[in-house]
Every structure is written in structure tokens, then in C-alpha cells.
Amino acid sequence: MTTATAAAATAAPLAPAPKRRRARGRQRTTLAAWGFAAPFVILFLVFLAGPIVASFFMSFTDMTTRDLRSPLNVEVVGFANYIALFQDPRFLHSLVNTGVFVIIGVPLTMALALLIALGLDKGITKFRTVFRVGYYAPVVTSIVAIAIVWRFILQPDGLLNAFLAVFGISGPNWLQSTTWALPSLILMAVWRNIGTLMVIFLAGLQGVPREQHEAAMVDGANVFQRFGHVTMPALRPTILFAAVITGIGFLQFFEEPFVMTQGGPLDATLSAAMYTYDQFGFGNYAFASAASYVLFLAIVVLSLIQFRFLGRKD
Amino acid sequence: MNHPTTTRTRWLAGTAALGIGALLLAGCGRSDEPTSPSAEAGAGIDDSPATGEIDVWAMGNEGEVLDELAAQFEDANPDATINVTAVPWDGAHDRIATAIAGGQTPDVTMLGTTWVGEFAPTGAFEPTPEGVVDTSSFFEGSQGTTVVDGVSYGVPWYVDTRVLYYRTDMAEAAGLDAPATWDDLTAFAEGMRAEGAASGLSLPPGGPDSSLYLLPFVWQAGGDVLTEDGSAFAFDTDAWKTAFEYYNSFFTSGLSENVRLETGEIEQKFIAGDVGAFYSGPFHVSLLKDQGGKDFEDKFAVAMVPGDQTRTSFTGGGNLAVFGDTDNRDTAWKFVRWLSQPETQVEWYGISTDLPSVESAFEDPVFADDPYTSVFGEQLSDAKAPPAIPTWAQISAIIDQEIEQVTRGDKSVDDALASIQQQAEAIGTGS
Numbered sequence A: 001m002t003t004a005t006a007a008a009a010t011a012a013p014l015a016p017a018p019k020r021r022r023a024r025g026r027q028r029t030t031l032a033a034w035g036f037a038a039p040f041v042i043l044f045l046v047f048l049a050g051p052i053v054a055s056f057f058m059s060f061t062d063m064t065t066r067d068l069r070s071p072l073n074v075e076v077v078g079f080a081n082y083i084a085l086f087q088d089p090r091f092l093h094s095l096v097n098t099g100v101f102v103i104i105g106v107p108l109t110m111a112l113a114l115l116i117a118l119g120l121d122k123g124i125t126k127f128r129t130v131f132r133v134g135y136y137a138p139v140v141t142s143i144v145a146i147a148i149v150w151r152f153i154l155q156p157d158g159l160l161n162a163f164l165a166v167f168g169i170s171g172p173n174w175l176q177s178t179t180w181a182l183p184s185l186i187l188m189a190v191w192r193n194i195g196t197l198m199v200i201f202l203a204g205l206q207g208v209p210r211e212q213h214e215a216a217m218v219d220g221a222n223v224f225q226r227f228g229h230v231t232m233p234a235l236r237p238t239i240l241f242a243a244v245i246t247g248i249g250f251l252q253f254f255e256e257p258f259v260m261t262q263g264g265p266l267d268a269t270l271s272a273a274m275y276t277y278d279q280f281g282f283g284n285y286a287f288a289s290a291a292s293y294v295l296f297l298a299i300v301v302l303s304l305i306q307f308r309f310l311g312r313k314d
Numbered sequence B: 001m002n003h004p005t006t007t008r009t010r011w012l013a014g015t016a017a018l019g020i021g022a023l024l025l026a027g028c029g030r031s032d033e034p035t036s037p038s039a040e041a042g043a044g045i046d047d048s049p050a051t052g053e054i055d056v057w058a059m060g061n062e063g064e065v066l067d068e069l070a071a072q073f074e075d076a077n078p079d080a081t082i083n084v085t086a087v088p089w090d091g092a093h094d095r096i097a098t099a100i101a102g103g104q105t106p107d108v109t110m111l112g113t114t115w116v117g118e119f120a121p122t123g124a125f126e127p128t129p130e131g132v133v134d135t136s137s138f139f140e141g142s143q144g145t146t147v148v149d150g151v152s153y154g155v156p157w158y159v160d161t162r163v164l165y166y167r168t169d170m171a172e173a174a175g176l177d178a179p180a181t182w183d184d185l186t187a188f189a190e191g192m193r194a195e196g197a198a199s200g201l202s203l204p205p206g207g208p209d210s211s212l213y214l215l216p217f218v219w220q221a222g223g224d225v226l227t228e229d230g231s232a233f234a235f236d237t238d239a240w241k242t243a244f245e246y247y248n249s250f251f252t253s254g255l256s257e258n259v260r261l262e263t264g265e266i267e268q269k270f271i272a273g274d275v276g277a278f279y280s281g282p283f284h285v286s287l288l289k290d291q292g293g294k295d296f297e298d299k300f301a302v303a304m305v306p307g308d309q310t311r312t313s314f315t316g317g318g319n320l321a322v323f324g325d326t327d328n329r330d331t332a333w334k335f336v337r338w339l340s341q342p343e344t345q346v347e348w349y350g351i352s353t354d355l356p357s358v359e360s361a362f363e364d365p366v367f368a369d370d371p372y373t374s375v376f377g378e379q380l381s382d383a384k385a386p387p388a389i390p391t392w393a394q395i396s397a398i399i400d401q402e403i404e405q406v407t408r409g410d411k412s413v414d415d416a417l418a419s420i421q422q423q424a425e426a427i428g429t430g431s
Helices: A002-014 A019-058 A080-087 A089-123 A128-140 A143-154 A159-166 A181-206 A210-218 A223-251 A255-260 A272-281 A285-310 B003-025 B060-076 B089-102 B113-122 B140-144 B168-173 B182-194 B211-220 B238-252 B266-272 B283-292 B294-299 B329-339 B342-352 B359-363 B373-380 B392-407 B413-427
Strands: B052-059 B080-087 B108-112 B155-161 B163-167 B277-280 B300-303 B313-322
Touching: A019 A285, A080 A089, A080 A285, A089 A128, A089 A181, A089 A223, A089 A272, A089 A285, A128 A181, A143 A159, A143 A181, A143 A255, A181 A223, A181 A255, A210 A223, A223 A285, A255 A272, A272 A285, A272 B089, B052 B060, B052 B089, B052 B329, B060 B080, B060 B329, B060 B342, B080 B089, B080 B329, B089 B108, B089 B113, B108 B113, B108 B329, B113 B313, B113 B392, B140 B155, B140 B313, B155 B329, B155 B342, B155 B373, B163 B168, B163 B182, B163 B373, B168 B182, B168 B294, B182 B238, B182 B277, B211 B238, B211 B313, B211 B392, B238 B392, B238 B413, B266 B277, B266 B283, B283 B294, B283 B300, B294 B300, B300 B373, B313 B329, B329 B342, B342 B359, B359 B373, B392 B413
Parallel strands: B052 B080, B052 B108
Antiparallel strands: B108 B313, B155 B313, B163 B277, B163 B300
């Protein structure tokens, strides 16, 4: 798109033309722009916007597997799916789990990622690259591979309990305990997501003007004062961005329970996304769509709150 | 953590786009007529050689080795071409749903036996034409998995059933024979415990598909999922109570450890002697031989499941169905017919180690003389599948949950069964 505009712009002065022709030239530019944008726009409409709108409508019907071939047969049921959803104790339970996951997971990931980013930005210089790669590795590793390793760690006679045994503590069966399964998965998700945030924070930290730090140092500010008054304000937009994407990510908590516990034991790790996925699997398409929209609404609300509290205060 | 979004979105692309079309175009409203073109079987298939191309979907290991068998069909029918597509089990269910929604189906597909009840009501499959196969040649339990509302859709291709795997050396040391009744089984598990096994009999205390372990006990006690006429759920019955209490007794008495062992863990524990016995399908024979090595081969055996009124076990496996939209109906059915011949099935066992769905194939020495497969053959004549109702997946998930609550001691069997009955009634049979 940029190239096309630039080409058209340089072509114009070569032939100084009357106004009408320039207008037509601009028209052509717009057309070219749309031409270049078209593949994305079409794909977006067909594969994203269309289905999103469709599933919204679908959430007001009674569509199940039996209607796959003849969707004309569905009946409109109004808000029945939404009402049934909020009457299902399992769904409410999944919302609570998701809430716990977000409330613990998001701050924990952000705090740890920021700490590591600060450390990598300033502290250790020699092995910086090694550490950056190390912390980012979980992000790019397949969840299935991770799951196998973590199962090994979390097994009743696994690595973690062997480690605890050194201190005379007998650890629980982490993934099959209703108390410990969710914390275990949160820990795993936090570990997995730190890498992404760390990279974002590192980039943010590199954008903090060195002169301000130097000025603060000259004024006698200590490390903590410099962090609070120089680094943090400059990092605010980065933190907002990180909070929003982490919040959305954790609200969609899915892969960890899907691979490690299938939502169990006794729904202790059932997340809203997992619940929705199950319903699709059962062929309850309309009902699952309704659940998706509840989750979608929760994401919108959470993001708005974050913008409200972390957004630029002018 | 972004994957679920993409998966879900892709999902919606396949299925939901039609939903909106439906709402915009139609005044909406479920018609009382069946959605299928007709639930009547089409014309029969003649014996002339097959011609033309057909596309076949097969899952898992079957998808990978079916080409070998299909080549033999192509040799016998030079004008026919069979294109086999291997579909991973994980995505297979969704893929078939998407294909049906988009009207882009292959000619023939393999189906999990419990999917027939869900997909048949879409009207996407062609009812099995009269005379294509002899339906009485299959194991009754397997043939039953193709039937929805009295109409058979496709044929059983291979079967899978659960038998009791046990440690012969430990049983001998304890002075026990393979158990035949529930009382024997309890004594057997006690004996195994005395020989040092942590779990005399390993049973899942909950989690996915635990219901498939409880269900055979219910059948053995004379119960079933649905009432006799198939119109209502029968969870609040004595048979369920008896079976569930017996199942739970293994946990309360400590004969079974309250741990869920997945495939991969269980064979290790079995070989180590931590598990004395467990229920599983035929695939465990070679798995145990491989992992246990030469020394272990004579330390385990399989036996028919012990029983109460009957010795019924669970049966699953794969069916073959022909889609109604096929362009080459005759060849599709001819291929299916050929796959369900006893000789082909024996051949197929050699390629895939899948057990034949045709009863007479077990008369072949390959099965009759084998100490393991002969037991499976015997068990298959007393094996059942869950009812072919569209909501089965949902209901079995509820049973899984309740089993877990009971084995954890959070709920009584009575409460669990009342809860299963009530939730199942709310969901309905879906037909």
C-alpha cells in the first residue's frame, strides 16, 4: 500500500496535469490501495467477521449437530441459551476458576516479567543473550512438549515432590488434587507467559531516555526513586499494553487444562474457554456460541477497566 | 494461549456461517419432517466390478495402513481407485462435522462407534442398502452401534473390547485362578494386594471415560443406560446402584488405589507388579510384550471379564459409513462390502492388528489358536456398546464427574445416581 502511494506520488509531478487529471490519479491511488488491502479484507470478512456475527445470531437459536446439514431448520429461542448458561452450575464454576486464574495469573506474570526484564536490561551483562533465550524458550515450545515435562514434575512421585521430600515435606498429587490442580496450572501458565511479556518490557525499558536517568542520578536519586519516578512513568503505555494482552490471554485460559487435566479433577481447573470447547464438542453449537459471547463480553469489560485505570492520565 | 481463539474461529467458519444464512433467509422453525432425504435404504448393490474413484477417510493407525489393503481391492477391480486420507483422531470428530456442514464430504468415512448417534440425525449418511452385508454376521454389540432409530447407517469395520489383564505369576503365588464372578474378582484383587500390588485391580476413580469402566458392571448387573423401550434414562435403578456400589467398594476397601493411570503409566506399573490386574483392549497385548520383554511374556494373561448376571464387557471400535452425497455410491458400498468380508478382515488383522467385526473370522486359526485374541473373540459375543443417542458424549461426561465425586467420598452413590438421572433428563436423549 505504501509503495503504491509513493509511486503514484512521484509519478504525478513528472506530468504537471490539470486538476481534473490529478483527481483521477488520486482515485486510482485509492483503488490500488483497496486492491492491495482486498485479500486481507476479504479473508477477514469471510473467516473472522462473518463467523463472529454468525455465531452471535446462532447463540439465539437451538442449533445442534442435527442441524448441520439443514441449518434452515433451527428455531429462534431468544435468550434461552444465555439463561440456561447462567443456570448451569458448571458454567458459573468455570467463570469463578477463570476469575481466579486472571486475578492471580496476570499480576504475577507481569511482576515477574518486569523484574526479569529489569535484570536483563541492567544487571547481568555477560550472559544476557543466554537468559533472554532461556526465558523466551517456553513461549515458542509446543504446549504438548511442555505438558509432558510438567507432568513429570508434578506427578505424585515426580521431581517437585522429590525436591520437597528433601525438606521432609510430602507433596500432594498436584494434578489430581482439587486444591492444588489450579495453582499448578497457574504456575505453569505464568512460567510460559513470562517470556512474551519480558520481551515487551525489555523493549519498553530500552525506550526510557537515558538522559532522564542521568539527570535523576545527578540529583541524587537512588535506584528505587529512579525506578518510581523515571522508569515507571515512561513504561506506563507498555504496562497498559502488557496488562491488556495478558488479561485477554488469561481469560482464554485453555491449553493448560486441556492438555494437563481436561478440566478436572471435579472441574477444579475447568475454565470458561474449556467449558465452551466442550459444548462445541457435544454438538451444542448454539449454546457454545452463547458461552463464547459471555466470555467475549468479559474480555471487553476487563479491557475497558484496564484502560480506565492504566490509561494515560492527562 | 491464543490457540483456542483460532481453533474456535476456524470452527465457526465451518459451521456457523450457515447459521446466519439460515436466520437471514428463512422464517425459521424446525419442521417436523426428518431432515434426512429419507430414512429408507436405497437400491441394492450388484456384483459387477467397481469403477471410478472414491475418497475414504480413516483415522489413526487405520488411516495410515489402509492403503495397503485398498491396493488389493484395486487389483481385483482394475477400474477403481481408492483415495485414502489419514485423519488424526484428535481432529476427526470436528472434521466430519465441518464436512457435513459444508457439504464437502468424502464418499466413505470411518467413524468412532459412539459418533453414529450424533451424526446420523443430520441425514448425511446413507442407510445401509438391503443385502449389501449380512448384518447378522457381525457381533451383535457392534452391529448395534450402526443403528439409530431402527435404521442401520454403515457397517462395523473392526471391534475393540475390554478384557481382564492379570499377572499370572502373582495369581499363581496367591493360589488364584482368573476370576469369573464379582465375588471372585474381589478375592482376586485381595490376593494381588497380598502379593504386593498397590492396586489389586486398577480402575479409574474419575476423569474422562471413567463411565466406560462403570458401564460394564451395570450391564453385568442387568441394567442399562435406557429403559427397555429406549424412551427414558434408567440411572435411578437397582442395577446401577448395585454396580456403582461394587465399583466404589474397590476404592473404599483400598483394593484399588485412588489414582487414575493413563496408558503409558499403567503398563509400567503392571510390569513392576504395582498393578495386579486391569481392564483394557487388545492393543495392550503387544504393548506389554514390547515393554516387558521376553521374560515378561509368560507372566501375564487375559481373561473374560468377571460378571454378575452376565459377563458383559464394553465394545467400541470403528464403523464405516457412506455419505449420501457420494458421486460413486456403488463403488463406495462395494468397497465397504469387501472390507466386511471375513477373509478381508483376517487379512486386515495382519496389517493393522484390528480385531474383525465379523464373528466367523474368529474361526480362522490366526485367532482361534492365539491365547490372547481367542479370549477377545469369546468376550465379543458378550459385549455391548452405549446407546446410539446424540447426547451420549454429554451424558457420559456427567457420569465421569459423578464417579469422581463418589470415589473421593464427596457424595453417596444414591445422590450421584439421582444427580445423573436428573441431569440426563434435562439434556434428553436428543431424538
